[in-house]
Amino acid sequence: MKSLTEYLWFNTPKRRDLVNITERIAGLVKQSGVKEGLCLVSAMHITASIWVNDDEEGLWEDFWALLERLTPSGKEYKHHLTGEDNGDAHLKRTLVGYQALLPITKGALDLGPWEQVFYAEFDGKRKKRVVVKIIGE
Amino acid sequence: MKSLTEYLWFNTPKRRDLVNITERIAGLVKQSGVKEGLCLVSAMHITASIWVNDDEEGLWEDFWALLERLTPSGKEYKHHLTGEDNGDAHLKRTLVGYQALLPITKGALDLGPWEQVFYAEFDGKRKKRVVVKIIGE
Amino acid sequence: MKSLTEYLWFNTPKRRDLVNITERIAGLVKQSGVKEGLCLVSAMHITASIWVNDDEEGLWEDFWALLERLTPSGKEYKHHLTGEDNGDAHLKRTLVGYQALLPITKGALDLGPWEQVFYAEFDGKRKKRVVVKIIGE
Numbered sequence: 001m002k003s004l005t006e007y008l009w010f011n012t013p014k015r016r017d018l019v020n021i022t023e024r025i026a027g028l029v030k031q032s033g034v035k036e037g038l039c040l041v042s043a044m045h046i047t048a049s050i051w052v053n054d055d056e057e058g059l060w061e062d063f064w065a066l067l068e069r070l071t072p073s074g075k076e077y078k079h080h081l082t083g084e085d086n087g088d089a090h091l092k093r094t095l096v097g098y099q100a101l102l103p104i105t106k107g108a109l110d111l112g113p114w115e116q117v118f119y120a121e122f123d124g125k126r127k128k129r130v131v132v133k134i135i136g137e
Numbered sequence: 138m139k140s141l142t143e144y145l146w147f148n149t150p151k152r153r154d155l156v157n158i159t160e161r162i163a164g165l166v167k168q169s170g171v172k173e174g175l176c177l178v179s180a181m182h183i184t185a186s187i188w189v190n191d192d193e194e195g196l197w198e199d200f201w202a203l204l205e206r207l208t209p210s211g212k213e214y215k216h217h218l219t220g221e222d223n224g225d226a227h228l229k230r231t232l233v234g235y236q237a238l239l240p241i242t243k244g245a246l247d248l249g250p251w252e253q254v255f256y257a258e259f260d261g262k263r264k265k266r267v268v269v270k271i272i273g274e
Numbered sequence: 275m276k277s278l279t280e281y282l283w284f285n286t287p288k289r290r291d292l293v294n295i296t297e298r299i300a301g302l303v304k305q306s307g308v309k310e311g312l313c314l315v316s317a318m319h320i321t322a323s324i325w326v327n328d329d330e331e332g333l334w335e336d337f338w339a340l341l342e343r344l345t346p347s348g349k350e351y352k353h354h355l356t357g358e359d360n361g362d363a364h365l366k367r368t369l370v371g372y373q374a375l376l377p378i379t380k381g382a383l384d385l386g387p388w389e390q391v392f393y394a395e396f397d398g399k400r401k402k403r404v405v406v407k408i409i410g411e
Contacts, residue, residue, distance in 0.1 A: 001138055036272070037140070037272060038177060038272060052235065053231065056216060056219060058218050059227055062224050065215075066228050096232075100236070101177055103179065110268055112183065112266065137138045137140070
């Protein structure tokens, strides 16, 4: 069994942002030498997600509108009694999910025709990490 | 390490549909010869999900009612400015998730007593794929 | 390839509850002897979730408030025509997700600084299981 572990660092200038990381992941898969296996992409901070969807700006607006509707950022959350102001960000991660497991076939990411992998930041302007863990043969 | 990769094709007659694929996945696990491992089931199109829940028709209605309430299909989404009309389907996938990772123990799917694996179609009437990736020993 | 399969049993005194299982999972990883690999944690009952987030009580209240708002427990669900009264619990699992895949690096769980793994019970007061499946080398 081969494995590769890598950490991607983010520090988005905006508090909420989407960053397409598909090419970076594809590069790590090549680097790993794994031909058949699995590639885990997981947001290590609890106010960020991994989102696999369309590389289309209109949809991104719909994504943010949905999340703002379901988990508004202006609300008074109990979590804010700790001094934090990012309760909505924890809940956005809860709804979107924070991991993707990407199949590796014949040495490459085995994605659908429009699947793109995004880092979704809900509380940015600080250094945060994503772990990429590849295993296989 | 053994591995098996297979693609399941779907072309549902209805725009929104649930298809129980548990037996097909179980058959692939047997075919793979893997005794201890993991089986990834992942919707390759960005307007479909994998849903692991109950094989009960009333619950399916509740599932559709919830999704229609949170991500209504009649809304004017920004994504529609591209000419598409399936903005809600992208968002339904976002909330439900699009993957399941099924444990394989002693050569069989290791599911709970009522866990059934469904392909959830949010924008059907066209050919779409699910990738099944099995790794283990 | 090494593997370890274990089942964690729960029987929460409250109908809805969060149980921090991070240490139990970490113990199983050590026991497995896996140095580089993946650890699947998956709720085997269809009215429970796995939630990876903050160990902070205020946030837990926000979690329950969000879920009660999106999938109220008092509603008349079609699923209740079967005699069940837990339709909301099935839907809560649908939104939160029911699995986490934890990377194992250098023999230990490779989690972010605040990531804690919770069993989220939506219909407790009965015996229910979580499967932990570890593979790697």
